[in-house]
Amino acid sequence: MTDLSLAERLKASATLTEARLEQALSGAPLPGERVRPERLMAAMRHGALDGGKRLRPFLVMEAAALFDVPPQASITAACALECVHCYSLIHDDLPAMDNDLLRRGRPTVHAAYGEATAILAGDALLTLAFDLLAGEEAHADPARRVELVRILARASGLGGMVGGQMLDLAAEGRFAGGAPLALSLGEIRDLQAMKTGALLAAAVDMGAVLGGAGSGQRAALAAYGRAVGAAFQIADDILDLESTAEAMGKAVGKDAGAGKATLVAALGREAAGELLDDLVREAEAALVPFGAKGMILAQAAHFVAARSN
Structure with missing residues (x-):
């Protein structure tokens, strides 16, 4: 993907991701499996394929590319992370969570296949x-694989995405008298860094591990990942406030109605927009050690902040 524009690289990485997911979600059982139930496979494919921008796999592949790792060598790890992301969307949409019926412009998995199958x-x-x-x-290196497993497990688990979802539900007042909680700015930042930011930061860190990054390089990419993760959530909250269901491919305007704790609600639209700009600059600054090689990731930070869906 050398010398391609950001849009072309996003498209190329999405195509690679789709093909690798298709392979992983084939109906043929693998060694150690007996049968892959047809309805379960259909629901998994519904939730994972035709998946939009594929930003997280893109970040894995582009971070690895800083160390001259070709996309074909990082695509499997990138797809592993995307499987976690897709699972989280399926569960987030469930009636017990966000109770959404539309995702990516089509019925959510539980709407199409039922709650138990979802x-x-x-x-x-x-x-x-x-x-x-x-x-x-x-x-090829088992030690690298173990490190990738640890990064993804911690980003997706109790101290990451799942824990963030729990904090989000608590902030909505699901568990304590039914009234939304008034969170501090620091508490909102923690919630969002866990629920949304953790997987985005993990994507960059997994790319760094695939590329054999040194400690300083890995720290720089971690700073980039944290900034991009925070920027993504603020942009998402602004879109929920200002965009349409047609543009987003899912319901909008639900955050305020549910009493969700967001930085847009806490700071106001203008201040949140200023913070979003600051985060993009922070992401760019983190890439300085990589010189011209970091250009695409810098552009990706702007893309995250300015996206329309």
């Missing part, structure tokens, strides 16, 4: 992610 589809995608990371296709 839960199992999410569970299966989560476990598939670690199956992918355990194999030599993820990386």
Whole structure:
């Protein structure tokens, strides 16, 4: 993907991701499996394929590319992370969570296949992610594979995405008398860094591990990942406030109605927009050690902040 524009690289990485997910979600059982139930496979494919921008796999591949790792060598790890992301969307949409019926412009998995099948589809995608990371296709070095597993597990688990979802539900008042909680700015930042930011930051860190980054390089990419993760969530909250369901491919305007804790609600639209700009500058500054090689990731930070869906 050398010398392609950001848009071309996003498209190319999305195409690679789709093909690798198609392969992983084929109906043929793997060694150690007996049967892949047809309805479960259909639900998993519904939730994981035709998946939009594929930003997280893109970040894995582009971070690895800083160290001259070709996309074909990082695609399996990138798809493992995308499986976790897709599982999280399936579960987030469930009636017990956000109760959404539309995702990416089509019915959510539970709307199309039923709640029980949607839960199992999410569970299966989560476990598939670690199956992918355990194999030599993820990386030839077992120690690197173990590190990739640890990064993804911690980003997606109780101190990351799942914990962030729990904090989000608590902030909505789901568990304590039914009234939304008034969170401090620091508490909102923690919630968002866990629920949304953790997987985005993990994507960059996984790319760094695939590329054999040194400690200083890995720290620089971690700073970039944190800034991009925070920027993504603020941009998403602004879109929920200002965009349309047609543009987003999902319901909008639900955050305020649910009493969700967002930086846009806490700071106001103008101040949140200023913070978003600051985060993009922070992401760019983190890439300085990589020189011209960091240009695409810098452009990606602007893309995250300015996206329309």
